Amino acid sequence: MKNSDNFFEKVYDVARKIPFGRVTSYGAIAKYLGAARSARMVGWAMNNSHNQELEVPAHRVVNRIGLLTGKHHFQGTNLMQQLLENEGIVVVDNQIQDFDKVFWNPSEELR
DNA sequence: ATTTTGACGACGT
DNA sequence: GACGTCGCCAAAA
Numbered sequence: 001m002k003n004s005d006n007f008f009e010k011v012y013d014v015a016r017k018i019p020f021g022r023v024t025s026y027g028a029i030a031k032y033l034g035a036a037r038s039a040r041m042v043g044w045a046m047n048n049s050h051n052q053e054l055e056v057p058a059h060r061v062v063n064r065i066g067l068l069t070g071k072h073h074f075q076g077t078n079l080m081q082q083l084l085e086n087e088g089i090v091v092v093d094n095q096i097q098d099f100d101k102v103f104w105n106p107s108e109e110l111r
Numbered sequence: 112a113t114t115t116t117g118a119c120g121a122c123g124t
Numbered sequence: 125g126a127c128g129t130c131g132c133c134a135a136a137a
């Protein structure tokens with residue numbers, strides 16, 4: 001293990017802190033980490049999250065419009081959506097309903 | 112070493 | 125408001 005994974009580790013750390021029934025966006029995490037415009041790195045980190053020993057609730061992380069863009073990276077076809085719905089989040093056609101209500105902003109709530 | 116791509120986002124048209 | 129382009133940075137080809 002290297003400490004150079006600082007950025008990625010932070011991403012995982014924040015992702016794990018997402019409360020139940022809430023979701024956040026890649027950009028929000030990136031901004032919280034100071035990366036701001038490197039939302040892609042957060043996405044890449046998530047892809048690598050499977051390598052982490054601790055599980056990361058990547059299903060609670062979607063893009064800024066609440067679209068389940070990464071659902072293809074999960075097992076099955078709609079596992080991600082089911083997980084979200086299991087938390088009380090309404091998802092229709094890969095789109096989270098009431099996204100602004102379930103959105104969790106680490107910059108404000110986590111601090 | 113160079114090019115392409117990607118779980119995104121902001122801005123311009 | 126839909127669509128296109130650019131920026132960001134890292135990994136894979």
